[in-house]
Amino acid sequence: MPTLPLTLAVITFNEADSIARCLDSVPFAAEKLVVDSGSDDGTVAIAQAHGARVVHQDWLGFGPQRNFATTQCAHEWILVLDADEFLSPALVAEMERLLPAMMAGEAPAAWLRRRTVYMGRPMRWYRPAVGEKLARLYHRDRARWSDARVHESLRFTGRAPTFDAPFDHVNNPTLVHKQLKVLRYAELKCRDWLEKGKPVRMWQAPFVYLLAFVKDYFARLAFLDGWRGFMIAQTAASYALYKRMRYYEMTRNPPSVARAGTMLSRHGLDR
Known part of the structure; x- marks a missing residue:
């Protein structure tokens, strides 16, 4: 499958059970980067086996850790996922179709819709779990993560398009x-x-x-x-x-x- 000049960036700590699924769900990324904060469960080896370049960084807090990851990416456009998230096939197809034009334009970022799997199956009605909009795709010179230790957000100005197909989040196994x-x-x-x-x-x-x-x-x-x-x-x-x-x-x-x-x-x- 042709790749796009885009980095998939994932921050991890002991994510051996889910990191492979996350990385494999983005086949079009020219680079896959994992910023790990000291995993001891095999996360690093699994990530490397699935095509990721792994960089160690002691934990800084969610916002600072994501900003550090941004500095390590080889490409200007960055897609951020958590290890327990992965792209749906429908979103992969939509991104492959729309990303080249978007990346050639002036958009600072893009909104993605997240669908949550809870207790083994998707939520059907709870609003934040069936289409929550999150800014996860961005140009590193046009957007920056807030410095919050938790509940960080991507900060940018300007119009950002929204992708229709969802990505999936397996929310807490138990x-x-x-x-x-x-x-x-x-x-x-x-x-x-x-x-x-x-x-x-x-x-x-x-x-x-x-x-x-x-x-x-x-x-x-x-x-x-x-x-x-x-x-x-x-x-x-x-x-x-x-x-x-x-x-x-x-x-x-x-x-x-x-x-x-x-x-x-x-x-x-x-x-």
């Missing part, structure tokens, strides 16, 4: 994986808040939980996906509440930041 991810993401977000001096408003906590649940369960139609939808809404609401409780603890007991970091590091959750 609820255990999800809860560990909640702990990790909450810690990273709270550290960002701490650095910025965000005010502590614990009085909002009960309302935050309720509003987050109502938003996901009803407004975003999670209830139509049955018990899976209930679990997604409950997890999202619990995450919103836990972040605020943890941030309160950080401000009232500063040594807890280092102690929690040691515990998360012990379980590989500090990156």
